[in-house]
Amino acid sequence: MEELAAAKDQLKESQELVSKLRAEQRSHPKALQQAEKQRQALERKLEASERKQAGLERDAEGLQERLGKQEAEKAALQEQLSKSEKEAKALRLKLKQANGRLDKMQAAATKMQEMAAGMVADAQAGMALD
Numbered sequence: 264m265e266e267l268a269a270a271k272d273q274l275k276e277s278q279e280l281v282s283k284l285r286a287e288q289r290s291h292p293k294a295l296q297q298a299e300k301q302r303q304a305l306e307r308k309l310e311a312s313e314r315k316q317a318g319l320e321r322d323a324e325g326l327q328e329r330l331g332k333q334e335a336e337k338a339a340l341q342e343q344l345s346k347s348e349k350e351a352k353a354l355r356l357k358l359k360q361a362n363g364r365l366d367k368m369q370a371a372a373t374k375m376q377e378m379a380a381g382m383v384a385d386a387q388a389g390m391a392l393d
């Protein structure tokens with residue numbers, strides 16, 4: 264009898280184990296299917312991320328190129344500004360020199376006018392005496 268009871272218990276345990284294994288077997292395809300869906304979703308996200316990164320890299324390259332052009336233009340403008348400042352300084356010096364010469368010429372012209380006026384006065388005085 265004990266053997267029969269032991270065999271029944273063993274049979275019951277085996278049936279429970281078979282039941283568990285069948286339940287696991289049924290759940291495996293679902294879990295596998297779910298895992299596959301997650302993997303595919305992650306692959307799509309990765310591809311989208313890679314495309315976005317490639318786009319950002321292209322944008323960065325374009326911006327870097329624009330920055331290089333801007334820097335070159337800035338350097339050219341600074342060079343032009345420097346030349347213009349040198350030219351302006353040279354022109355101010357020439358103007359100062361020209362003003363100095365003009366002042367001298369005006370002083371000389373004033374002296375000549377004074378001399379001419381003196382000569383005219385002398386001539387008029389000499390005619391008045393005659």
